Amino acid sequence: KAGVTQTPRYLIKTRGQQVTLSCSPISGHRSVSWYQQTPGQGLQFLFEYFSETQRNKGNFPGRFSGRQFSNSRSEMNVSTLELGDSALYLCASSSGQGQETQYFGPGTRLLVL
Amino acid sequence: SQELEQSPQSLIVQEGKNLTINCTSSKTLYGLYWYKQKYGEGLIFLMMLQKGGEEKSHEKITAKLDEKKQQSSLHITASQPSHAGIYLCGADFWDSNYQLIWGAGTKLIIKP
Numbered sequence: 001k002a003g004v005t006q007t008p009r010y011l012i013k014t015r016g017q018q019v020t021l022s023c024s025p026i027s028g029h030r031s032v033s034w035y036q037q038t039p040g041q042g043l044q045f046l047f048e049y050f051s052e053t054q055r056n057k058g059n060f061p062g063r064f065s066g067r068q069f070s071n072s073r074s075e076m077n078v079s080t081l082e083l084g085d086s087a088l089y090l091c092a093s094s095s096g097q098g099q100e101t102q103y104f105g106p107g108t109r110l111l112v113l
Numbered sequence: 114s115q116e117l118e119q120s121p122q123s124l125i126v127q128e129g130k131n132l133t134i135n136c137t138s139s140k141t142l143y144g145l146y147w148y149k150q151k152y153g154e155g156l157i158f159l160m161m162l163q164k165g166g167e168e169k170s171h172e173k174i175t176a177k178l179d180e181k182k183q184q185s186s187l188h189i190t191a192s193q194p195s196h197a198g199i200y201l202c203g204a205d206f207w208d209s210n211y212q213l214i215w216g217a218g219t220k221l222i223i224k225p
Binding site: 004006033035042043044045090092101102103104105106107 | 148156215216
């Protein structure tokens, strides 16, 4: 099975712009979770989507949003970018049924200038 | 606030030596995961522990979850350069809803 893929792998934006990141889960997985990783804050949970619905949400401002499509692919959008949004954004997929392992993609590194 | 404490924050170990990384919580863990990350890359799943007292091994890596399900340790025997990276523990928490919480990570450097 192909693993979780994320595009793009690297991205440079300027403050005030918006960005959309994409995540394709492992085939058959219906849950996609998004995480932000920074040196200062470590790995922080953004939100989880399951069957096109947001099922869980972390403590991030409304500038961070996401969606999931019928094929389970997910996108994350950050509007009005701030310097502090520079981070590695990871997505993880799982079947979404109960307690189980999440499989992570390689991440998208976002640099906001 | 960080609900999972990992220690040490970083570790430099001579190749061939053993090492242990700890992950501690003030709350009962319903599931504890160990992942490894090479700098700037995604996370690679190592092991998952669910039951108190559970122990799992894969090659030279052994992970244990204590009986109270509040502390886990990851032990590497006869370390190799391929073990270098950042080790993260994650755990399932149930509060108002479900979340997967992460430790801050332990950076492991192997000296040849």
